[in-house]
Amino acid sequence: MKAIRFHEFGPPAALRYDDVEVPAPAPGEALVRVHAVGVNRMDVEMRAGIYGGESLMDFYFGQMMEFPHTPGIEPAGVVEAVGEGVTAVKPGDRVVPHSHLSCGACRQCLAGHDNACAQIRVLGVQTPGIGGYAEYFTWPARLLIPLPDSVTYEQGAALLVNYGPVWTALIQRAELRPGDTLLITGATGGCGHAAIEIGRLTGARVLALGGGDEKLEELASMGAEPIDYRGGFAADVLEATDGRGADVVLELVGADTFKESLGAAAGRGRVAVIGSHGGIQTELNLGLLFAMNLQIHGITRGNQASMQKLVELAGTGVLTPKIFRTLALAEAAEAHRLMDERKHSGKIVLSVA
Ligand SMILES: [Zn+2]
Incomplete structure (x- = not known):
């Protein structure tokens, strides 16, 4: 499959359109075919190796990062296949991920504050080899949220991170x-x-x-x-x-x-x-x-219950994420240049055909 990766920190041109293996879903995971992925400030700062003006590697978000890195916190797509034991979703389901992978067992998680879990890993940030800037990604099926038919993939890719x-x-x-x-x-x-x-x-x-x-x-x-x-x-x-x-x-x-x-x-x-x-x-x-x-x-982030609520609200038409521009996955570097210029208004989305 095609994936956008960077092999070292650098300017937007550091983003490469690479050929990589399609990941295989582990037990409990689903393989999702990406239709659109949102471009976020986090992606741009990770690529540059800087967060809030400081070295990314010194910071929480830089932990567990490995090169080459596939960014992408906010994909939307369709379940392509499921791993062993998955019943929550099935192939053909339209989904967006709750992109924060919590432990599910600590005090915070058990109280519904999974967004405050100390073990949290963010899709496309602390998940080496897996990110949304790709044709496919794998993710725990329990963290996939059904995307209503009334919400486009572009809107689905512009919703949860913001x-x-x-x-x-x-x-x-x-x-x-x-x-x-x-x-x-x-x-x-x-x-x-x-x-x-x-x-x-x-x-x-x-x-x-x-x-x-x-x-x-x-x-x-x-x-x-x-x-x-x-x-x-x-x-x-x-x-x-x-x-x-x-x-x-x-x-x-x-x-x-x-x-x-x-x-x-x-x-x-x-x-x-x-x-x-x-x-x-x-x-x-x-x-x-x-x-x-x-x-x-x-x-830092929303919990899973609030993410599900937001997708439901988007499904009723109450929330309408504003899309500034949609570019092809291969044009990720151009999307990052647009982010760097800070002239955009609304979400920049990459379309993954
Ligand atoms: Zn936890």
Whole structure:
């Protein structure tokens, strides 16, 4: 089969269109034929060998990485074959993977918090030889979620990586409620779009940060109230909320915006941090933290129950992942160049014919 791999860290051209063996499903696993795979910031940073400005190999996500590496966290496809003992899926089933492989036996897993399992391995990140940028991948059948016929493969490949952690952050952790004001940093990216949709679905007022007229217009067209973050935004948020601040701040950028995010939070506000591509290290004003009775939540990913819920919601048409462009698998390097340019709006998807 064809697979996109990189044999060393480097620029987008490091991605090679290789011929590799089709993996065989082990007992309990299924072989999935990929129809589409989402391109994520994680893929780009892994290829470059950098995460949040630091060496990937020093970081959690770099552990267990081997060259050549096949990236791809977010494939969607059809079950082609199943290994011994599999009854959860059958050949022909349309599926998307819950791409976080947890142990299933620790305290966190048994309590339904599989997203916090210490043993977790992420598809296309810590699964040597297996990734979504390929014609086939194998994955435990228990972690395959049925993809409704009403959701295209492209949409299926643009859903869980963004909507999963955002759902967990906003609904499960920060407990966003109708009437709350939600502030989203980095709102023009894939997680930002997901947050606008989930925020509006919840009945919250949504303030969204972007830079430049074009991005602000786009945020407004999605039903958010746009704010230009350049030159600071905490004062704008306070002004827009009669001095109160945002009840929930979804921090999608990292160190570059965190200080202002904390300053933009209302009393008893909840600041939920997902990812830190804009820098890992930051200062925390403890005085502000306790004086304002703030809560800070860290979220890496969604749990399996929330992933299943999100696929169901997408099936009813309530959630509509925005696709920016679809390219062929062989054009993965071009897709990474587009990601590096940061001019895209919505998901870049690779089509695997
Ligand atoms: Zn576990």
